[in-house]
Amino acid sequence: MHGSETQERQCWRCGTGVGAGLVCPHCEAPQPLPPGSDLFAVLGLPRRLVLDGAELERSYHARSRALHPDRHQTAEARARELSERASAMLNRAYRTLRDPVARGRYWLELHGKPLHLDNKEVPAPLAADVFDTQEKLEELRSSPTPELRDEVRQTRDALAARLHALQEDLSSLYAGRNGDGLLGELKRRLSEIAYLQTLLGDIEATLGNQRGAHSRH
Amino acid sequence: MAYSEKVLDHYSNPRNVGSFAKDEPNVGTGVVGAPECGDVMKLQLKIRDDGVVEDARFKTFGCGSAIASSSYVTELVKGKTIDEVMKITNTEIVQELSLPPVKIHCSVLAEDGIKAAIADWKRRREIPKGETKAAS
Numbered sequence: 001m002h003g004s005e006t007q008e009r010q011c012w013r014c015g016t017g018v019g020a021g022l023v024c025p026h027c028e029a030p031q032p033l034p035p036g037s038d039l040f041a042v043l044g045l046p047r048r049l050v051l052d053g054a055e056l057e058r059s060y061h062a063r064s065r066a067l068h069p070d071r072h073q074t075a076e077a078r079a080r081e082l083s084e085r086a087s088a089m090l091n092r093a094y095r096t097l098r099d100p101v102a103r104g105r106y107w108l109e110l111h112g113k114p115l116h117l118d119n120k121e122v123p124a125p126l127a128a129d130v131f132d133t134q135e136k137l138e139e140l141r142s143s144p145t146p147e148l149r150d151e152v153r154q155t156r157d158a159l160a161a162r163l164h165a166l167q168e169d170l171s172s173l174y175a176g177r178n179g180d181g182l183l184g185e186l187k188r189r190l191s192e193i194a195y196l197q198t199l200l201g202d203i204e205a206t207l208g209n210q211r212g213a214h215s216r217h
Numbered sequence: 218m219a220y221s222e223k224v225l226d227h228y229s230n231p232r233n234v235g236s237f238a239k240d241e242p243n244v245g246t247g248v249v250g251a252p253e254c255g256d257v258m259k260l261q262l263k264i265r266d267d268g269v270v271e272d273a274r275f276k277t278f279g280c281g282s283a284i285a286s287s288s289y290v291t292e293l294v295k296g297k298t299i300d301e302v303m304k305i306t307n308t309e310i311v312q313e314l315s316l317p318p319v320k321i322h323c324s325v326l327a328e329d330g331i332k333a334a335i336a337d338w339k340r341r342r343e344i345p346k347g348e349t350k351a352a353s
Binding site: 199201 | 248249250252253254256257259276278322326329333
């Protein structure tokens with residue numbers, strides 16, 4: 001993003017060089033995003049899995065202020081349109097990158113290996129947990145007893161703790177490894193997180209409403 | 218989401234729900250899932266020595282289309298040879314159930330599950346008789 005192409009970017013309104021910036025340093029007009037910008041570039045952050053939370057917040061707030069549609073509401077149509085588009089992109093970048101799970105999924109997409117691609121195999125121990133738990137939920141729905149309800153609550157707590165630990169461990173994965181091995185490991189962990197999240201959602205739905213028919217989607 | 222009549226039929230009256238014992242020597246088990254939506258499918262085939270699928274079972278936790286896809290595919294494979302089963306594609310499932318584009322991945326999952334079950338059956342047959350118990 002610091003290549004010669006971006007250095008030649010000029011403000012569409014006043015012609016001042018804008019570098020990789022999203023607003024013109026001279027007339028403050030919002031600029032179109034440089035072609036091929038990823039969500040890291042939108043926030044002016046290095047393209048890395050580890051990121052500095054404080055820097056992310058600072059950058060987001062500074063850029064939000066400069067690009068906010070309120071600030072450009074009396075400007076010409078092009079400026080208003082660019083400010084809306086850039087603000088939406090900025091919000092998307094912020095939401096995605098501040099959450100380690102969403103950031104990891106986005107990282108897989110950036111590297112052409114999105115979570116769903118070639119990822120149908122469920123590791124046997126995880127599959128066993130999912131089927132055991134779902135069968136317990138079926139039983140609870142058809143014949144709810146206080147004992148079974150307690151058992152399901154305990155399962156929920158154990159799964160929630162496991163999910164929490166997996167989420168916590170992401171930061172050390174992000175800080176530690178690089179190269180091809182990282183993407184595979186990332187995919188494995190994010191898949192497990194996704195299965196556990198769905199399972200916990202089903203448990204909550206069953207505990208919250210045992211009478212209604214159960215169906216997803 | 219409006220489901221087709223056939224999806225609703227399989228969903229409300231699923232065929233071949235249940236499990237075979239995993240350690241039965243002529244049973245192949247395929248477990249597949251889609252992390253995006255959290256759907257999981259277990260498909261099991263009971264296959265004779267001559268390679269004909271005698272019976273099938275499934276257990277699926279997911280949306281109506283995932284349940285219907287696995288229910289239909291267990292009907293489809295019965296009486297077929299494993300070579301015929303390997304030629305089944307998800308398009309057959311999509312057409313039979315009139316799945317909308319957003320639910321095509323459910324039919325792909327069912328196809329993969331059936332193929333994983335056959336691979337499992339083949340793998341288990343390669344283990345010499347007598348070692349089956351020790352290996353499991």
